[in-house]
Amino acid sequence: xxPERGRSALGPALELVHTGRAPTRAVLTAELGVTRATAxxxxxxxxxxGLITVDSRPAAAPGHQGRPSHGLSVNPDGPVVLAAQVHADxxxxxxxxxxGHIVATAPGCMTVPADPAHVLAAVVEEGAELxxxxxxxxxxxxxxxxxxxxxxxGEALNPLHLAWPAGAPVRRIFHECLTGSGIEFAAAPRAxxxxxxxxxxxxxxxxxxxxxxxxxxxxxxxxxxxxGALVLDGxxxxxxxxxxxxxxxxxxxxxxxxxCHCGGxxxxxxxxxxxxxxxxxxxxxxxxxxxxxxxxxxxxDEYADPAVAAAVALVVDRLGxxxxxxxxxxxxxxxxxxxxxxxxLAAAPERLRAVVADRSLWGRSGGVPVLECTLDHNSLVGxxxxxxxxxxxxxxxxxxx
Amino acid sequence: xxPERGRSALGPALELVHTGRAPTRAVLTAELGVTRATAxxxxxxxxxxGLITVDSRPAAAPGHQGRPSHGLSVNPDGPVVLAAQVHADxxxxxxxxxxGHIVATAPGCMTVPADPAHVLAAVVEEGAELxxxxxxxxxxxxxxxxxxxxxxxGEALNPLHLAWPAGAPVRRIFHECLTGSGIEFAAAPRAxxxxxxxxxxxxxxxxxxxxxxxxxxxxxxxxxxxxGALVLDGxxxxxxxxxxxxxxxxxxxxxxxxxCHCGGxxxxxxxxxxxxxxxxxxxxxxxxxxxxxxxxxxxxDEYADPAVAAAVALVVDRLGxxxxxxxxxxxxxxxxxxxxxxxxLAAAPERLRAVVADRSLWGRSGGVPVLECTLDHNSLVGxxxxxxxxxxxxxxxxxxx
DNA sequence: CGTATTTTGTTTAGCGTCGGCACAAAGACA
DNA sequence: TGTCTTTGTGCCGACGCTAAACAAAATACG
Numbered sequence: 001x002x003p004e005r006g007r008s009a010l011g012p013a014l015e016l017v018h019t020g021r022a023p024t025r026a027v028l029t030a031e032l033g034v035t036r037a038t039a040x041x042x043x044x045x046x047x048x049x050g051l052i053t054v055d056s057r058p059a060a061a062p063g064h065q066g067r068p069s070h071g072l073s074v075n076p077d078g079p080v081v082l083a084a085q086v087h088a089d090x091x092x093x094x095x096x097x098x099x100g101h102i103v104a105t106a107p108g109c110m111t112v113p114a115d116p117a118h119v120l121a122a123v124v125e126e127g128a129e130l131x132x133x134x135x136x137x138x139x140x141x142x143x144x145x146x147x148x149x150x151x152x153x154g155e156a157l158n159p160l161h162l163a164w165p166a167g168a169p170v171r172r173i174f175h176e177c178l179t180g181s182g183i184e185f186a187a188a189p190r191a192x193x194x195x196x197x198x199x200x201x202x203x204x205x206x207x208x209x210x211x212x213x214x215x216x217x218x219x220x221x222x223x224x225x226x227x228g229a230l231v232l233d234g235x236x237x238x239x240x241x242x243x244x245x246x247x248x249x250x251x252x253x254x255x256x257x258x259x260c261h262c263g264g265x266x267x268x269x270x271x272x273x274x275x276x277x278x279x280x281x282x283x284x285x286x287x288x289x290x291x292x293x294x295x296x297x298x299x300x301d302e303y304a305d306p307a308v309a310a311a312v313a314l315v316v317d318r319l320g321x322x323x324x325x326x327x328x329x330x331x332x333x334x335x336x337x338x339x340x341x342x343x344x345l346a347a348a349p350e351r352l353r354a355v356v357a358d359r360s361l362w363g364r365s366g367g368v369p370v371l372e373c374t375l376d377h378n379s380l381v382g383x384x385x386x387x388x389x390x391x392x393x394x395x396x397x398x399x400x401x
Numbered sequence: 402x403x404p405e406r407g408r409s410a411l412g413p414a415l416e417l418v419h420t421g422r423a424p425t426r427a428v429l430t431a432e433l434g435v436t437r438a439t440a441x442x443x444x445x446x447x448x449x450x451g452l453i454t455v456d457s458r459p460a461a462a463p464g465h466q467g468r469p470s471h472g473l474s475v476n477p478d479g480p481v482v483l484a485a486q487v488h489a490d491x492x493x494x495x496x497x498x499x500x501g502h503i504v505a506t507a508p509g510c511m512t513v514p515a516d517p518a519h520v521l522a523a524v525v526e527e528g529a530e531l532x533x534x535x536x537x538x539x540x541x542x543x544x545x546x547x548x549x550x551x552x553x554x555g556e557a558l559n560p561l562h563l564a565w566p567a568g569a570p571v572r573r574i575f576h577e578c579l580t581g582s583g584i585e586f587a588a589a590p591r592a593x594x595x596x597x598x599x600x601x602x603x604x605x606x607x608x609x610x611x612x613x614x615x616x617x618x619x620x621x622x623x624x625x626x627x628x629g630a631l632v633l634d635g636x637x638x639x640x641x642x643x644x645x646x647x648x649x650x651x652x653x654x655x656x657x658x659x660x661c662h663c664g665g666x667x668x669x670x671x672x673x674x675x676x677x678x679x680x681x682x683x684x685x686x687x688x689x690x691x692x693x694x695x696x697x698x699x700x701x702d703e704y705a706d707p708a709v710a711a712a713v714a715l716v717v718d719r720l721g722x723x724x725x726x727x728x729x730x731x732x733x734x735x736x737x738x739x740x741x742x743x744x745x746l747a748a749a750p751e752r753l754r755a756v757v758a759d760r761s762l763w764g765r766s767g768g769v770p771v772l773e774c775t776l777d778h779n780s781l782v783g784x785x786x787x788x789x790x791x792x793x794x795x796x797x798x799x800x801x802x
Numbered sequence: 803c804g805t806a807t808t809t810t811g812t813t814t815a816g817c818g819t820c821g822g823c824a825c826a827a828a829g830a831c832a
Numbered sequence: 833t834g835t836c837t838t839t840g841t842g843c844c845g846a847c848g849c850t851a852a853a854c855a856a857a858a859t860a861c862g
Binding site: 239246247251255257264266331 | 549558559615616629633638639640641642643644645646647648650651652655656658663664665666667726727729730731732733734760762763
Binding site: 038058060065 | 821827829831
């Protein structure tokens with residue numbers, strides 16, 4: 001007779017194990033603020049659901065007297081979610097377990113047709129193949145797209161780099177593909193969609209450089225354009241209509257800025273993206289590889305060239321000004337940079353941090369740490385987080401109710 | 402034998418009555434999502450604590466069959482909090498009951514010495530006098546200051562208009578004045594401090610134009626400088642160090658902007674404050690009354706003058722550009738304007754709303770409503786909200802535990 | 803005018819979740 | 833080997849709620 005205790009503490013406990021903050025039952029007890037009896041029952045319940053594993057043999061910690069605690073970990077053979085990412089160059093599908101662990105990856109595809117229904121059907125087909133091959137059970141699906149996403153149908157509001165129609169109800173289409181795919185879900189099929197930078201921020205918050213942050217700001221450049229994301233107290237802040245953190249049009253070069261399609265001049269978007277760096281360095285962009293790739297290689301291979309270093313310094317100054325503006329508005333406790341911005345930070349960390357500190361108003365918040373992303377495929381893992389969320393909120397409700 | 406039920410639903414229930422969202426026990430039942438039995442017990446408990454009153458005679462609603470429900474309201478003779486506001490021209494103290502009702506107001510003072518300890522001692526003295534005169538019991542105290550406020554001692558980080566030392570631990574001083582004042586508190590004396598615009602936003606969210614908003618942005622100009630505030634899901638967002646929404650240094654006039662002390666040019670601060678309007682209208686500011694007062698009277702009395710109308714249009718355009726920038730970052734579902742910005746909105750509502758819509762990225766969020774503040778003394782009421790919060794979170798814990 | 807219907811409030815019984823406590827287990831330290 | 837410290841488990845009760853039945857107060861309808 002399984003203990004029926006701990007229903008309401010079940011979700012928080014699973015989240016603690018999922019994010020690696022509860023390596024043993026003892027710290028689980030402390031983190032939950034409950035008695036050992038409750039924590040033990042909760043862990044047993046989660047283990048019975050197949051979500052976590054409790055070590056049979058306790059691991060003795062050195063320099064620690066008293067009875068050693070049994071280790072807790074995410075069940076490596078447990079259920080998975082289907083995670084996918086669509087970007088300008090193609091798409092990628094994977095199965096992701098708890099803990100943000102990528103279990104299996106599909107080869108993906110390098111061309112994205114204009115019709116979202118065809119792309120998502122292909123994504124789901126690859127996911128179904130992965131599920132067949134691995135025999136895992138699936139509890140949900142998440143999709144990252146390079147666009148702001150609105151309620152209630154997951155409309156992609158500005159899929160500028162995909163040649164998709166603006167406003168395409170991506171989540172609804174994704175959901176329809178899933179129901180028609182023959183994939184068996186543990187519960188009803190749940191489809192989620194989010195902006196890629198938002199999801200990258202969520203993944204970094206749970207498993208990467210953003211761990212423990214209460215006010216996490218993430219800014220990233222992909223191939224063109226700048227995206228931002230804010231994770232407040234562990235929850236993604238997408239604004240009232242999914243349009244928050246559209247930070248690309250902060251003015252960062254008022255004097256001699258390039259014109260921007262938004263009508264302004266000197267926007268963060270056109271001043272700090274890969275094309276801006278290449279132009280500043282006097283390089284003409286080639287057609288072979290992506291602009292991001294060209295810019296990344298320029299910094300990696302030719303930073304010794306004074307013209308390249310000057311271009312990096314220029315773009316870093318613009319980026320710093322934009323980040324300082326965001327610091328004044330959002331007052332984050334940590335900033336994480338991805339894409340080209342991550343490359344720029346790696347190339348000139350002191351300069352970027354100094355600009356952010358100098359141009360944000362109060363020195364105290366100017367001391368905000370600016371870090372690089374540390375997670376591979378963070379948008380993909382973030383899409384998985386979205387799909388895991390109902391399980392984290394109410395494990396019993398999803399897997400049994 | 403009082404029913405001991407409803408302890409955990411007590412706080413949410415009190416908040417519903419406090420904000421006017423639960424006029425009867427029937428809607429309280431629906432809003433809480435509990436059974437009638439629980440709602441009835443909770444209401445009885447709150448009434449026994451002296452916080453709310455239950456009408457003895459039910460009020461029959463027209464065109465509504467079935468047994469009429471008993472009305473719920475905040476107890477007008479219940480406990481109060483001491484609320485105070487300090488600004489450039491003096492301070493004000495008041496007693497505020499639940500529901501944001503101002504019970505009594507002190508005459509206040511029109512000069513603010515440089516020493517915060519003396520000001521707060523005077524504030525507390527006036528509060529003690531009010532409590533003596535009214536015989537009310539006091540459950541806490543809140544203070545609004547024109548500065549960002551940090552943890553853990555309520556440090557005023559930038560009290561630019563008070564000639565106070567930056568970083569003065571205002572909440573700690575306030576707390577010491579309260580403990581030394583002889584005021585008897587229902588629980589241990591609790592002192593809270595917040596930024597005036599933040600608190601105005603909180604008050605408007607609970608009792609004014611911001612009711613029901615989940616992503617409320619508030620922007621206001623006082624005598625000099627611009628302040629912003631964000632209320633997310635009913636909670637004030639002050640950032641990781643109390644420095645969020647320092648929106649005064651968004652660039653809104655890149656081409657020919659005035660220099661700003663922040664080092665930039667054309668900041669919202671110097672382009673949309675009272676002095677900016679007076680200057681744009683070609684008026685030299687006089688020394689008699691405050692700049693805000695002069696600007697307000699200019700718009701009220703001389704809007705027929707084409708030069709004044711042109712100045713209003715100019716400043717409205719700058720303000721609209723700044724608000725559009727904030728919309729792109731925060732994606733609020735409502736914007737509330739106070740101070741001079743409220744006057745500008747009243748003078749040229751179509752123009753301001755059009756600029757916000759045009760310059761924010763996606764038309765859908767460009768349709769965000771822009772409204773005026775509707776509450777008198779909203780900073781004062783917001784300071785009271787801060788002091789009420791522990792009671793709203795756990796009524797029993799504060800008043801009995 | 804009396805009865806049915808609708809909606810609200812109260813009483814009682816019971817259930818689920820968690821805390822408190824006692825006890826057992828497993829290693830560290832002397 | 834014995835004591836101390838920390839961890840895990842079983843049992844009981846408290847607490848906070850739901851469910852269900854009953855009572856009350858109005859409208860709707862014949």
